[in-house]
Amino acid sequence: MPPITHVHEHLEQESRPLKRFVPPSLLTWHDNLKSIVVSNSPICSKICPEEGLNALNYTTAEAGNPFIEGWYADPDTAIYNDLYWIFPTSSLPYEQQTYLDAFSSPDLINWTKHPNILTVENVKWANKAVWAPAPAFVNGKYYLYFGANDIQEGEPEQGIIGGIGVAVADQPQGPYVDAIGKPLIGEYFNDAQPIDQDVFIDDDGQAYIYYGGHDHANVAKLNSDMISFGKFDDNTTFKEITPDKYVEGSQMIKKDGKYYFMWSEGGWTGPDYAVAYAIADSPLGPFETRGRILQQDNEIAKGSGHNGVIHIPGTDIYYITYHRRPLTETNQNHRVVCYDRMYFNSDGTIAPVNMLVKDNFADGDFVEWKTDGGVWGVVDQRLEVKSGSAAFAVQDTNFTNLVFDATVSVPGIANDTVSAGLVFRVNRASAGVAGFSGYYAGLSPSGILTLEAFESGNRTNHTSVAATFNTGVNIAVRVKAIGDSISIFLDDLETPKLSVSGASVINGTTGVATFGTDARFGSVSVAKASGT
Numbered sequence: 001m002p003p004i005t006h007v008h009e010h011l012e013q014e015s016r017p018l019k020r021f022v023p024p025s026l027l028t029w030h031d032n033l034k035s036i037v038v039s040n041s042p043i044c045s046k047i048c049p050e051e052g053l054n055a056l057n058y059t060t061a062e063a064g065n066p067f068i069e070g071w072y073a074d075p076d077t078a079i080y081n082d083l084y085w086i087f088p089t090s091s092l093p094y095e096q097q098t099y100l101d102a103f104s105s106p107d108l109i110n111w112t113k114h115p116n117i118l119t120v121e122n123v124k125w126a127n128k129a130v131w132a133p134a135p136a137f138v139n140g141k142y143y144l145y146f147g148a149n150d151i152q153e154g155e156p157e158q159g160i161i162g163g164i165g166v167a168v169a170d171q172p173q174g175p176y177v178d179a180i181g182k183p184l185i186g187e188y189f190n191d192a193q194p195i196d197q198d199v200f201i202d203d204d205g206q207a208y209i210y211y212g213g214h215d216h217a218n219v220a221k222l223n224s225d226m227i228s229f230g231k232f233d234d235n236t237t238f239k240e241i242t243p244d245k246y247v248e249g250s251q252m253i254k255k256d257g258k259y260y261f262m263w264s265e266g267g268w269t270g271p272d273y274a275v276a277y278a279i280a281d282s283p284l285g286p287f288e289t290r291g292r293i294l295q296q297d298n299e300i301a302k303g304s305g306h307n308g309v310i311h312i313p314g315t316d317i318y319y320i321t322y323h324r325r326p327l328t329e330t331n332q333n334h335r336v337v338c339y340d341r342m343y344f345n346s347d348g349t350i351a352p353v354n355m356l357v358k359d360n361f362a363d364g365d366f367v368e369w370k371t372d373g374g375v376w377g378v379v380d381q382r383l384e385v386k387s388g389s390a391a392f393a394v395q396d397t398n399f400t401n402l403v404f405d406a407t408v409s410v411p412g413i414a415n416d417t418v419s420a421g422l423v424f425r426v427n428r429a430s431a432g433v434a435g436f437s438g439y440y441a442g443l444s445p446s447g448i449l450t451l452e453a454f455e456s457g458n459r460t461n462h463t464s465v466a467a468t469f470n471t472g473v474n475i476a477v478r479v480k481a482i483g484d485s486i487s488i489f490l491d492d493l494e495t496p497k498l499s500v501s502g503a504s505v506i507n508g509t510t511g512v513a514t515f516g517t518d519a520r521f522g523s524v525s526v527a528k529a530s531g532t
Contacts, residue, residue, distance in 0.1 A: 059340075064358065065336075065339070065357075066367055066368060068086065073088060074131060075306075084310060086337065099130065101117060108319070129147065132249070143179070148183075149161065151163050162183065163185045165180075179227050189237075191214065192213065195212070205224075210250035213247070215242070217243070243263065258348055264305040270303065274296070275322065276290075299399050307320050310339065321338070322337075327398055340353050361383055370395075394510065399508070399509075401532035402527065403530075404424050410471055412445055415445060419443055420443060421450075422441050422442075435456055443490075453504070463498065
């Protein structure tokens with residue numbers, strides 16, 4: 001890297017628990033989304049006192065995206081028994097997609113995995129490509145709608161079985177068993193491949209199923225038994241509602257009397273995969289397309305799409321759940337499940353969703369991080385490393401101009417040759433801490449703030465200033481890198497302690513590192529610098 005010039009010193013951040021579990025008894029809200037009781041009374045009662053809600057008012061998955069571990073896709077959602085549920089596809093080769101897992105959480109932070117809630121052993125006609133589960137709760141029974149076998153046009157006429165199935169269980173974690181012994185939708189209607197279903201229950205108790213692949217979407221009425229279809233006024237069963245650029249991934253929500261139909265467009269293996277939406281005054285349309293709300297971010301993740309929606313009961317807080325592919329992953333099935341905040345504008349339209357990069361380690365885990373050297377773990381909501389040499393933990397991001405906030409805690413030892421801090425604009429992360437290229441802002445326990453440039457693991461530039469901070473406590477550190485200028489802040493996030501210009505303008509990942517000392521890190525937040 002070229003030398004850093006113009007240094008400016010300024011003298012003065014079975015089910016098994018995946019993550020720590022908060023008992024549901026601590027919660028005060030109650031809701032059953034996608035639920036229906038067949039009676040003359042209203043359905044989907046939502047009770048949500050103001051107390052207990054503040055903890056669910058997030059900007060993103062504050063404990064890090066992906067928020068569950070493993071390769072998953074197509075996450076749909078429900079609220080059952082005071083818990084938020086995620087029902088995803090297992091993102092594997094088609095022949096290995098023979099089961100479904102689910103995840104539940106009281107707070108959208110701590111998640112419990114429920115493995116094998118549905119397997120092909122309980123659906124005799126299914127043998128592969130079990131996709132996109134859609135949950136519903138009706139009359140004391142839990143239903144799960146799913147695609148299976150990836151049926152193609154013309155195959156039903158050849159006797160090949162596949163399509164959308166429905167399974168039923170007595171509890172949300174299953175086991176789910178086939179409800180009818182055959183596909184609920186096993187043919188193409190209006191050219192729609194029978195996959196990627198969503199079940200929506202309107203305020204009047206009428207249930208609808210939205211579905212479709214191969215660029216076509218249908219809606220049908222479900223009868224109160226949830227395993228058969230009603231008829232529309234024109235005596236048809238399947239009504240086409242295909243919006244422009246529709247590909248797959250139907251999703252329906254209702255807000256303030258308006259119906260929001262969402263879908264994915266583009267190819268699921270490519271960079272153009274995205275979520276778009278349309279609005280209507282009726283669950284049957286006509287739908288007015290409003291455009292994309294979620295697409296890949298070249299600094300954070302690629303291939304984002306196939307969404308669900310979480311609504312915090314009694315509030316105007318919404319999250320979009322979706323899958324995406326980490327930037328450095330090349331396997332098309334290596335998809336992960338994430339969520340971010342979804343905001344509505346005053347006119348009822350949906351604002352574009354911003355993927356955010358945060359991790360406060362409140363879930364006791366560090367799913368998104370890759371480590372090299374040292375022994376890493378989460379202690380007291382801090383990422384801790386035990387190391388007597390060099391070690392780092394990096395994310396999978398690709399920022400050039402950034403604002404990187406975190407807390408750093410170093411032990412009180414009188415040694416100015418050791419330090420811990422933040423790495424950014426990191427290239428060659430796969431080469432490990434001994435071979436990476438990029439920048440490092442470190443704190444030495446002896447009271448020194450250092451900015452260093454690395455090339456293939458070798459220090460090429462070194463700039464340091466004296467800094468006053470306490471050891472053994474969390475020090476807020478901010479790195480602001482814009483173009484060839486880099487500023488480092490400590491605690492006072494308005495006035496930099498150290499600024500340089502003439503730095504190499506490169507892009508790369510972000511992370512934390514230590515050189516010769518134990519350390520703890522927390523409250524990580526990385527964002528594109530505003531105005532760049």
